[in-house]
Amino acid sequence: xxxxxxxxxxxxIPAFAVLFVFKLLPAIYAIYMSLxxxxxxxxxxxxxxxxxxxxxxxxxxxWWRSLSTTFTYAAITIPxxxxxxxxxxxxxxxxxxxxxxxxxxxxLPYITSTVAAAAVFEWIFHPQYGLLNNILASFxxxxxxxxxxxxxxxxxxxxxxxxxxxxxxxxxSLALTSVAIFSIWHFLGFQIVIFLAGLGNIPAxxxxxxxxxxxxxxxxxxxxTLPLLSPQIFFVFTIATIGVLRSFNExxxxxxGGPLDTSRTTTMLVFRTFFQQGQIGLGSAMGxxxxxxxxxxxxxxxxILERRVQYG
Amino acid sequence: MNAQTTIPRTxxxxxxxxxxxxxxxxxxxxxxxxxxxxxxxxxxYFMVSSSLKPFFEAIQVPPTVIPQELxxxxxxxxxxxxxxxxxxxxxxxxxxxxxVGELITSxxxxxxxxxxxxxxxxxLFTILLATYMMPAEATLIPNYVMMAKPxxxxxxxxxxxxxxLYDTYQAQILPFLASxxxxxLLRQQFLSVPNELHDAARMDGxxxxxxxxxxxxxxxxxxxxxxxxxxxxxxxNAFQWPLIVTSNxxxxxxxxxxxxxxxEAGSSYHLLMAAAAFVVAPIVLLYLVGQRYLVQGVxxxxxRG
Numbered sequence: 001x002x003x004x005x006x007x008x009x010x011x012x013i014p015a016f017a018v019l020f021v022f023k024l025l026p027a028i029y030a031i032y033m034s035l036x037x038x039x040x041x042x043x044x045x046x047x048x049x050x051x052x053x054x055x056x057x058x059x060x061x062x063w064w065r066s067l068s069t070t071f072t073y074a075a076i077t078i079p080x081x082x083x084x085x086x087x088x089x090x091x092x093x094x095x096x097x098x099x100x101x102x103x104x105x106x107x108l109p110y111i112t113s114t115v116a117a118a119a120v121f122e123w124i125f126h127p128q129y130g131l132l133n134n135i136l137a138s139f140x141x142x143x144x145x146x147x148x149x150x151x152x153x154x155x156x157x158x159x160x161x162x163x164x165x166x167x168x169x170x171x172x173s174l175a176l177t178s179v180a181i182f183s184i185w186h187f188l189g190f191q192i193v194i195f196l197a198g199l200g201n202i203p204a205x206x207x208x209x210x211x212x213x214x215x216x217x218x219x220x221x222x223x224x225t226l227p228l229l230s231p232q233i234f235f236v237f238t239i240a241t242i243g244v245l246r247s248f249n250e251x252x253x254x255x256x257g258g259p260l261d262t263s264r265t266t267t268m269l270v271f272r273t274f275f276q277q278g279q280i281g282l283g284s285a286m287g288x289x290x291x292x293x294x295x296x297x298x299x300x301x302x303x304i305l306e307r308r309v310q311y312g
Numbered sequence: 313m314n315a316q317t318t319i320p321r322t323x324x325x326x327x328x329x330x331x332x333x334x335x336x337x338x339x340x341x342x343x344x345x346x347x348x349x350x351x352x353x354x355x356x357y358f359m360v361s362s363s364l365k366p367f368f369e370a371i372q373v374p375p376t377v378i379p380q381e382l383x384x385x386x387x388x389x390x391x392x393x394x395x396x397x398x399x400x401x402x403x404x405x406x407x408x409x410x411x412v413g414e415l416i417t418s419x420x421x422x423x424x425x426x427x428x429x430x431x432x433x434x435x436l437f438t439i440l441l442a443t444y445m446m447p448a449e450a451t452l453i454p455n456y457v458m459m460a461k462p463x464x465x466x467x468x469x470x471x472x473x474x475x476x477l478y479d480t481y482q483a484q485i486l487p488f489l490a491s492x493x494x495x496x497l498l499r500q501q502f503l504s505v506p507n508e509l510h511d512a513a514r515m516d517g518x519x520x521x522x523x524x525x526x527x528x529x530x531x532x533x534x535x536x537x538x539x540x541x542x543x544x545x546x547x548x549n550a551f552q553w554p555l556i557v558t559s560n561x562x563x564x565x566x567x568x569x570x571x572x573x574x575x576e577a578g579s580s581y582h583l584l585m586a587a588a589a590f591v592v593a594p595i596v597l598l599y600l601v602g603q604r605y606l607v608q609g610v611x612x613x614x615x616r617g
Contacts, residue, residue: 005431007424007519008424008430010420011423015418015420018417023443025458026455032472087344096338104603105349105353106349106352107607111545111606112595114549115571115591116570116591120355120356120358122574123581123585129373129581185355196611240616243616246448248552252552270449275456280453290449290450291449
């Protein structure tokens, strides 16, 4: 037994040494640093003052606005990701010619790096030379400023029809919406992979039985496929929410949080605070708060997985 | 909490395909797929076609769908405008070491969790789970501070460990030498190795190391390839971390180089598209070769990138 223990610990040391230094220790440091005034170098102990500054004080406006922007971003991205992913996975699942080619194409955006893909989209969204404005022009509409447009999309649609939309209903800025369009394109392959795996787990007998009973295609989809896919749908929902809470690259590259901070998500705010403004203490407090929000979603996700394994 | 049930698997029991009810006709299905496929693939076509156009054609309004003139020499021009050879060499080095290193740390750890009963197993597994749940955002700032040089006159160990690795390869490698996800994935595989094999090896007097090396690993090649591909893919596309811990182009990876090139290229859009194309090319190749493993890895781990 002793030998077994020694063998196990020897096997575990390399991985745990790395995880200890670069995961566990930093997690403790993050809390430690968040308790100090720490502008590039460590300053005076502040207790929870950094947190109160972020939640209620000098940074509260930026903080809450960034959270609202982040969840708005989630709200205009995730439903479309799930809907498109579901439909395409459903169509792709069946035996048909060229399925492999279709799959390869649909996964392609997902494996492409954000920086390269964003460089292409920046041009597609370009106010002057962009493809989208070209298409709009052929319908006699536009041009739009896309990634540079701080106005809310509902406001823009309203003013097109001569309606005055109040500020609170202005909607996400066109810039944030454009980032969302990019994001939907970029992650489509991920949802398809997950939904295809889920479809593979639905027993064929269910379909056969339903068909023998004369159920229509739509009926089969809504009463068999959708309910049996619900674990995957919840999984994609939570993991996509976590993904949005953590998203940085596409926003940094496409809008850098602008215009007028309308796409400044929480990760962008944290990045600016600690990296560009050198306010490490405040940034750490924001980071800890963001981590708590992410962990809440992670716990929900684990709960779902656990339940599914037990009863599924 | 039973650790067994919390492994983030998205249930890929098999990829067998029972017949689904047909959507009205196969023609309709192809129509949907071709329409969506065209929209999905268009940016790639746009990237490649723009990269072959001359300067004025690339920014022409409306854009030409098929390049009027082909200028493959754009690629050479883009290549010579920035230290791409260096960026690529750096990325291959970093991604290569990360991939090998992650396998070296994950394999024994996964084996220990799958096949050895030891004291403190539950505790260590819970810690592993905690590091898995900890998002990179939680550790970004402290890791960044740790990479800075020790402040003269202050301890390099307390209160904050100062590694002084800013602007080095090590800073881009060390934090990624172990991953909880890889350990989970391999553990799952190692658990599926039949106990009889283990008993037989024991009877022959083989210890854990020999059993792992000569029995478990050879039958786990697909899982190892999956872990390796996911790890390589992650390193190849890494952006935020190298962006903040490096400033010297000599050690920066391709993604950070491409981001810098966006500014350098200015309105030379055809050159930017050529650069984007050669930055994307290796990972697309890897994907075409190892699609099965990558897809399986994504389905099993739920890594969303």
